[in-house]
Amino acid sequence: MIRYLLIRLLDAVPTVLLVLTLVFIAMRILPGDPAISALGDMATAEQLQVFRDKMGLNDPLWQQYFSFLGKMLTLDFGKSLMNGREVVDLIAFNLPYTIELTLAAVFMGIFVGVPFGVWAATNPNRTPDAAMRGFSLIGYAVPDFYLGALLLITFSLNLGWFPINGGGEGLIDRLYHVFLPALTLAFIKAAFLGRLTRTALLEVLGKDYVRTARAKGAREPRVVYRHGLRNALLPITTGLGLSTLAALSGSVAVEMVFNRPGIGKLLISAIAERDYAVIQAGVTVFAMFVVAINLLMDLVYVLVDPRIRVK
Amino acid sequence: MSALLSLRSVSVNFGRGEKALRVVDGVSFDIDVGGTLGLVGESGSGKSVTSLAVLRLIPERLGWSTRGRIEFEGQNLLDLPADKMPEIRGRDIAMIFQEPMSSLNPVMTIGSQISEALFLHGWPNRAKRHARVVEMLRLVGIPDPEGRLGAYPHQFSGGMRQRVMIAMALACSPKLLIADEATTALDVTIQAQVLELMKKIRSDTGTAILMISHDLGVIADICDRVVVMYSGRVVEVADIRSLLQRPAHPYTRGLLESVPRKGQERERLYQVPGSVPMAGSVRQGCPFRARCSVAVDKCAVKMPPMFRFAEDQRAACWVSAEQSNAPVIEDLK
Incomplete structure (x- = not known):
């Protein structure tokens, strides 16, 4: 088991390197000149040259690459080109908001989606199942920024229930502030998880071991939860990982709509202002988030599936 | 001897109304207390559905329905409210399934799966359950039972898993054990071991066994009486000696012919020509007539009733009945 985790951890290393490389390349091929965007159109050629020297933009590419890797891995993100603040501080301030939004959305999504999916799966082709189908269709179809705006207008502007x-x-x-934004993301997540739970559970309930459970005298709730859902957790875990990642990318739009601090909002405004240091750091942090969530999912797998534990 | 389980005119339909498919049609047989009954037939003959119907594990929600009477210790199980059935399943009637590889829950330890059967039927004490689980695992011949309690099904071989299934089924000392093709998926040596185990259990605990198999050899090894099913119907019921020595139904004869025998020189094994019609698809006459070598005109018109061929032998065949002058049995409704 410890070996499995170590392997997973080692697996993450090339991923991280690859991500950093992609960020590096993306930053170099972005249109616009960082020196001009930092100093403005009015800067003289000399000033630009000095700036480029200072930022290492004139070094050979491979040198830039390794110094970039070194800085990213030591969390040395440099200073914001716009306001001169340490990017690390900006990230440190914004990150908790994004984490809290994502976590809140994940929990709300699980607590609505999974029971709804169970309800649908235990009543296939009946009203709950049809309701599930409708709900998931809407959840899949509605974009998060639109749903967010809708909730904001209804519950904050018109009803005044939320900030x-x-x-x-x-x-x-x-928590009060995170509720509506999280609800926006959770709605979509619940639709996804609900559908997934329904499908996974329905399949598991047709398995031989479920029949065995019934044959030894287990009553339906026990059959469904202890034998059914416990086994359906395997695909649901995969889905949960995917939808957590989706919530993370959804948080960018939602943070904009609700005008709340967070990495997504930081990133968007940095892009608008061509603040390369912040963009670079923001994208890297997001990418690390993705890697971390994948690692976490691998951990959860171990808890959920004994077959992995032993291998 | 009184019957522990008796089925009377049990039919299982799939679907409703005109289009309903009668998968099991008018099946009647008895199992005595402590007796062993074999249920033989080809795939699709309705054996498994019949056994699932006994435990009412037929998925009614998907459009299945069971009619007739299934009396267990005088109580018609089909009359019981659905929420009473879990009390009977596992405690009075336990079942072992065909697929040892997929019939155990992959994410629960075998100890907790056996323990659950006990927990569900009045064993609240954890320590007592533990002791019983170890005892059961030892009974079915699992080496180092204490150490294996925490193992998961995937850590066992097919034969060992089937032993675990048997231990689980027998944990609550059921009065009837239904073994649905319990040895089919196992290789021959393991099959022999599991059969030995079942014989031992029958003689040690007095549990009645309903053994479902397509393999007459397995049935002959363990059962006193045999029910032969064909296309959802019972075509012959007999004690094992009569069945082997003087099979009354042409289908039974065909089955016996197709069993390989030691010292028999043959290019090919005998096979009953044709294939089983889908259960319920033959609505008139004898369902076996298309494959029958002795069929007469009457067979196409009217389904033969049960005829009595001997004290403990009855079969549904017009031709055999005429040849041996067997009387129709009326009292099986």
């Missing part, structure tokens, strides 16, 4: 923007201060206030 219109910001991230909040203190635990209760932050």
Whole structure:
């Protein structure tokens, strides 16, 4: 088991390197000149030259690449080109908001999606199943920024039940602020997880060992939860990982719509202002997030499936 | 001897109304307390469906329905409310399935799966359950039972898994054990071991066994009486000696012919010509007539009733009945 985890951890190393390389390449082929965007159109050729020297933009590419790798891995993201603040500080300030949004969305999505999926799977081709189908269709179809705007207009602007923007201060206030944005992401997640749970559970309930469970006298709730859902957790875990990643990318749009702090919002404004240092750091942090979630999912697999544990 | 389980005119339909498919049609047989009954027939003859119907494990929601009477200790199981069935399953009637590879829950340890059967039927004490599980695993011949409790099904071979299934089925000392092709998926030596185990269990615990198999050899090894099914119907019921020595139904004769024998010189094994019609598809006459070498005109018109050929032998065949002057049995409704 420890070996399995170590292998997984080692597997992540090339992924991280690949991601960093892609970020590096992407930053070089982005249109626009970082020196001009930092110093403005009015800068003289001399000033630009000095800036490029200072930022190492005149070094050979391979040298730039290794110094980039070194800096990223030591979390040395440099200073924001716009306001001169340390990018690490910007990330450190914004990251908790994104994490809290993603976590809240994941939990809400699980608590709605999985029971709904179970309900649909235990009543196939009946009303709950049809409701599930409708719900997941809407969930798949509605874009997050649109749903977010809809919720914002209805519950914040018109009804005034929730705050219109910001991230909040203190635990209760932050939870209050995160509710609507998380709901937006959770709606889509619940649709996805619900559908997945229904399909996975329906398949598992047709398995021989479920019949065995019935034959030894287990009642339906026990059959469904202990034998059915417990086995359906394997595909659901995979889906959960995927949908957590989706929530992460969805958080970019949702943070914009609800005007709340977060890596997504930081990234969008950095792109608008061509703030390369921040873009670079933001994309890297997102990528690390993805790698971390994948690792976490591998961990969950071990808990869920004894067959992996032993191999 | 009184019957432990008796089926009377049990029919299982798939679908409703005109289009309903009668997968099992008017099946009647008895199993005595402590007796062993074999249920033989080709694939698709309705053996498994019949056994699932006994435990009411037929998925009614998918359009299946069971009629007739299935009496267990005098109680018609089909009359019981659905929420009473779990009390009977596993405690009074236990079942072993065909597929040892897929019939155990892959994410639960075998210890907890056997323990669950006990837990469900009035064994609240954990320590007692543990002791019983170890005892059962030892009974079915699993080496180092204490150490194997925490193992998962994928860590066992097919034969060992089937032993675990048997241990689980017998944990609550059921009065009837239904073994649905319990040895079919196993290789021959393991099959022999599992059969030995079942014989031992029958003699040690007095559990009645309903053995379902397409293999007459297996049935002959373990059963006192045999029910032969064909296309959802019972075509012959007899004690094992009569069945082997003087089979009354042409289908039974065909089955016996196709069993390989030691010292028999043959190019090919005998096979009953043709294939089994889909259960319920023959709506008139004898379902076997298309493959029968002795069929007469009457067979195409009317389904033969059960005739009595001997004290403990009955079969549904017009031709055989005429030849041996067997009387129709009326009292099987």
